[in-house]
Amino acid sequence: MRRGGGVRRDADGAELQLPLNVIGVLAGCENMPGGRAYRPGDVLTTxxxxxxxxxxxxxxxxxxxxxxxxxxxxxxxxxxIDVATLTGACVIALGHHITGLMSNHNPLAHELIGASELAGDRAWRLPLADEFQDQLESNFADMANIGGRPGGAITAGCFLSRFTRKYNWAHLDIAGTAWRSGKAKGATGRPVALLSQFLLNRAGFNGEE
Known part of the structure; x- marks a missing residue:
């Protein structure tokens, strides 16, 4: 990785040299109006x-x-582990101080909560209960893309959970923690500390190393 021109931090993650195989996937699309834009009532095949x-x-x-x-x-x-500024509802639930965490695997969730506490990059687990899954019911498709206002951050996590049945998964909703407003506005860098500590723990390093 280049070290000059404002990209000095690019190589930091790799320089930890952890004996772990980590794959990152970044997905994006152009969010623009147009004749091919989707509309309320559309049924999409994933x-x-x-x-x-x-x-x-x-x-x-x-x-x-x-x-x-x-x-x-x-x-x-x-x-x-997916990371997304997914819902305004998570900001309402946890404010700008704590990241929302949802998971289909208790040990993974506990690992992440432990890492968040050790790193000082706090996360709080929200439940993926069946009652919230029911809010995604649709008469025309396998599911709806939204479950109404109540528990909006959780129903978003429930939606994602339906695509994660082949592996252990956790979702971090950083809508409230990724950005700082006001005089010192800007990106916070969260949850890099949480994820770094999680990987350090998995590699066998304790919090003092």
């Missing part, structure tokens, strides 16, 4: 083959992310 009824076009990020969660199956991962 990469997994599951269908989604669009009830709210503003819940678009999860429609990109769900295909990424299907895409990574080809790597046969031990664990998958």
């Amino acid at each position: 990469m997994s083959g599951q269908t989604v009824e669009v009830l709210n076009t503003d819940a678009e990020g999860r429609l990109v992310l769900c295909d990424v969660l299907t895409y990574v199956e080809r790597f046969e991962p031990e664990a998958v």
